[in-house]
Structures are given as C-alpha cells and as structure tokens.
Amino acid sequence: MKKKILSLTSLLLFILMLFSACTKSMDKSEDIEIFNPKKSYEVADKYLELIKNNNIEEANKLCTEDLISNNKEISTGTSRIIAYAPDNLIESSKSAFITFNVIRNSSSEPKCDLDNYAIKVIKEGDEYKIDEIKATNLKQVFVRNKSLRMINEDGGKSDLIISLNNIPKDVYLKENGLMLYKEKVPAENFGPVSLGYKGKKIAISTTSDNRAFISIAFIEESKETQGPATQGENEGNTQQQGGNVETGLEELTDKPIAKKVIPLDMLNEVKLDNLVFTQEERYLIVEYMNSSDVKRMKVYNSATGDLVSLNFDEMFSDNKYNIELLEFEKDELKINVSAKDGIKDLDNEILGEYNIDIEKEEIKKI
Numbered sequence: 295m296k297k298k299i300l301s302l303t304s305l306l307l308f309i310l311m312l313f314s315a316c317t318k319s320m321d322k323s324e325d326i327e328i329f330n331p332k333k334s335y336e337v338a339d340k341y342l343e344l345i346k347n348n349n350i351e352e353a354n355k356l357c358t359e360d361l362i363s364n365n366k367e368i369s370t371g372t373s374r375i376i377a378y379a380p381d382n383l384i385e386s387s388k389s390a391f392i393t394f395n396v397i398r399n400s401s402s403e404p405k406c407d408l409d410n411y412a413i414k415v416i417k418e419g420d421e422y423k424i425d426e427i428k429a430t431n432l433k434q435v436f437v438r439n440k441s442l443r444m445i446n447e448d449g450g451k452s453d454l455i456i457s458l459n460n461i462p463k464d465v466y467l468k469e470n471g472l473m474l475y476k477e478k479v480p481a482e483n484f485g486p487v488s489l490g491y492k493g494k495k496i497a498i499s500t501t502s503d504n505r506a507f508i509s510i511a512f513i514e515e516s517k518e519t520q521g522p523a524t525q526g527e528n529e530g531n532t533q534q535q536g537g538n539v540e541t542g543l544e545e546l547t548d549k550p551i552a553k554k555v556i557p558l559d560m561l562n563e564v565k566l567d568n569l570v571f572t573q574e575e576r577y578l579i580v581e582y583m584n585s586s587d588v589k590r591m592k593v594y595n596s597a598t599g600d601l602v603s604l605n606f607d608e609m610f611s612d613n614k615y616n617i618e619l620l621e622f623e624k625d626e627l628k629i630n631v632s633a634k635d636g637i638k639d640l641d642n643e644i645l646g647e648y649n650i651d652i653e654k655e656e657i658k659k660i
Contacts, residue, residue: 330422331383334390334415337422339380341413342394343621346375357424358416373398373407377622379491379573381410389416389425395491396429397570404442404484408433408493433493437484442498444513444551454548456511456555458484461500465507465557477560480505488569488578495596496552497569497578506561508569508580510596511552556599559592571596573624577652581619588634589616593627593652603655614640625652628660 337356344353354362381393391414398407414426434445441457464476480502488497496511558578563585570579580592590612593602610617614637620628627650633640647660 329385329388329390329417331385331390333422334385335380335383335392337415337424338392338394338413341424342375342378342396342411346378348374358418361425361427373400373405376488376568377491377570377573378411381491389414391415395432397489397491399486399488399568404437404487404499406435406487406489406496407431408489408491433489435487435489435496442484442487442496444496453551455496455513456498456550456552458482458500460550461507461509462555462557465560479507479560481507485566486569488571490571490575491573492575495571495575497571498555499566499569501566504563504565504585506564506566506582508558508561508566508578508594510556510558510578510599512554512556513551514553556596558594558599559601561592568619570619572622572627572652576625577602579619579622579627584612586613586634588612588614589618591617591619591629602652604650604652604657609657610644615644620647626650627652 341353341356344350344356376397376399378394378396381395383393384391391412394411394413396409396411398409399405408431410430410432412426412428412430413424415422416425417423430447432447435455436443436445436452438452440459442455443452444455445452458481461481462479464478466476479500481500482502483500485499485501485506487499490496494513496513498509498511500507559580561580561582564582566580566582567589568579568581570581571577572579575596578594578596580594582590582592584590591606593604594600595602606612606617610631614634616630616632616634618630618632620630622628628647629650630647631645633645649658649660650656651658
C-alpha cells in the first residue's frame with residue numbers, strides 16, 4: 295500500500311515538473327518577438343517621407359550597412375518625389391517587401407514619372423532595417439511639340455494625351471457666383487503636370503504669363519488598342535494646328551488617350567508650384583505663389599472639379615501667411631502656416647502646424 299502511495303506521489307510530482315517546464319518554455323517563446331509586418335511598413339513609409347523631404351542623411355540611418363555600402367551616391371537626382379501611396383505588402387517569417395506607387399516631378403519642365411518602389415525590410419537585432427530597394431518606372435509624362443505625351447514601361451512610341459490646341463478655349467471662373475461670362479483659357483504652354491498613383495488620371499496645367507488653367511484628364515486605353523483616328527478627326531486636327539506642319543503630321547497618326555477632361559479652375563496672378571493627388575486620388579492639391587509672393591494652396595474634388603471649402607483665405611490672410619503642404623495620408627493633410635518675410639503685423643497664434651480633414655472640411659491646429 296505504501297509503495298502505491300509513493301508511486302502515485304512520484305507521478306504527481308513528475309506531472310507538476312513537466313507542466314512547470316512547459317509553462318516556462320511558453321513564457322520564453324512569448325518573449326521572442328516574431329517579425330512584425332506593421333513595423334516594417336512604418337520603416338519603409340518613413341524612409342520615403344525622408345527622401346521626399348530631401349533628408350538623405352536620416353533616410354540612410356534606416357538602411358543596412360550593406361545597402362549603403364553598395365551605393366556610391368544616394369541623391370534625389372533630376373526629379374524629386376512629391377507623393378507616394380502604398381500598393382502592396384508581401385511578408386515572410388524574416389522579412390517583408392512593401393511596394394509603393396511613387397510620383398516624381400521635375401522642377402525645371404512639365405514632366406512627371408510614375409514609379410513603383412519595392413522596399414525589402416529585415417530585422418537586425420531589435421531594429422527593422424531596409425535591406426533592398428528596387429524601383430521600376432511605370433509611366434512618364436512629358437511635353438513635345440506643344441503636346442503632352444505618355445510613354446509606358448515597355449518603351450516604344452509614346453501616346454498623345456492632349457495637345458494645347460485641344461485645351462478648352464474658354465471656361466467659367468469658379469470664383470464667380472453668377473456664371474454669366476466665360477474667360478479665355480491661358481494655353482500658351484504646359485505648366486506642372488502630375489499623374490495619379492494608378493496612371494489613369496493626369497492633373498494638367500496650362501499657362502500664359504501669370505495666369506494658369508488647371509484640369510484633370512482621365513486616361514483610357516492606348517491608341518494601339520483604340521484603332522486609328524477617323525478622317526474627320528484628322529481634318530479637325532489639321533485645321534486646329536494653324537499651319538504647324540510638324541505637330542499636325544504627328545497628330546494625324548495619333549488619337550488622344552485622354553477621353554475625358556474635367557476643368558477645375560483658372561487662377562490669375564499666380565505661379566504654379568505643384569499639383570499632387572491625395573493617396574486615394576479623390577482630391578487634387580494645387581500649390582502656387584500668389585501676386586504677393588505668398589505660398590498658397592487650393593484643394594479640388596477630382597471627380598467633380600469643385601473647389602473644397604476650406605476657408606484658407608478667411609483663416610490665413612493671403613498677403614501675410616504662407617501655407618505649405620507637409621504630408622498627407624488618405625484624405626487628411628498636414629500643413630504649416632508661416633509668415634511672409636518682412637511682415638510685422640502678425641497674429642503669432644496663427645503660426646504653426648494644422649491637420650486638415652478634407653472630407654469634413656475641418657482645420658485643427660496641432
């Protein structure tokens with residue numbers, strides 16, 4: 295009987311020891327953090343934001359030594375990143391590839407690139423680091439012979455988007471309550487242009503002196519799948535060219551891929567700086583310098599062309615305060631309000647950073 299009691303006691307002790315060992319093993323496994331895809335995305339997103347702001351030194355700190363050592367020179371080049379939107383995330387047990395659609399613009403000419411960046415993030419100790427970056431050019435928009443054209447990643451012959459001759463001749467001004475009169479559209483040259491993140495929309499500006507016209511073109515299939523232009527269309531193009539033989543001959547064989555153009559606005563006494571879509575392309579942000587050399591901003595609904603009522607002019611006088619776009623996520627913006635150089639009559643409480651909810655048309659100081 296005693297032996298049975300001792301045997302039962304030993305069995306109970308063994309079970310308790312085994313349970314305790316399993317519990318400790320589970321505790322230790324819980325202490326081991328697996329690869330976190332959310333943290334990897336945050337690192338990749340922060341890297342692109344730093345590059346966009348030309349903060350190369352801080353961006354390099356997010357990269358592995360191997361990646362930095364394999365690049366002789368890291369710079370933004372002739373065009374700069376003005377915006378980007380997340381595209382996809384592919385994860386494994388030890389790394390993640392995060393892809394972004396990236397918009398690059400040139401400050402010297404009407405030119406825009408849509409690139410796809412694939413950023414590989416790994417874990418080094420407790421830190422998440424970028425170990426590889428691959429960039430692919432998807433689309434390029436550029437001007438040739440008074441025409442806006444697009445070339446795809448496969449190269450070859452470019453597609454005609456729209457020519458200056460096909461820009462609307464006159465439009466109603468959005469600032470007028472009673473739209474009784476139209477005003478002539480400035481269309482001597484193309485100004486800044488900007489692609490959407492899927493390559494299906496293009497924000498277009500045309501300029502004459504210090505006036506600017508802004509519109510959005512919706513892109514459909516390329517001309518290779520549309521078929522050649524009809525004889526009537528060719529005749530119309532030839533008449534519109536006004537004797538420009540070189541451009542006329544080019545457009546005789548081209549059918550524009552811009553199938554719908556929405557006029558947004560016409561701005562007087564301005565110099566356009568930048569056009570950029572929000573991440574979901576629901577809105578277009580227009581940055582410009584006004585006649586007082588003050589940096590300003592307008593936001594438009596990209597589907598209807600309507601100006602969003604954000605009351606910038608009421609809150610921040612347009613001859614005293616600069617409005618600068620800092621960053622955006624989906625339909626929310628962050629701006630910085632600063633004073634124009636040399637202005638003394640200021641309200642210092644106005645200066646600083648603000649969050650903007652475009653959908654709700656709300657502006658809140660941070």
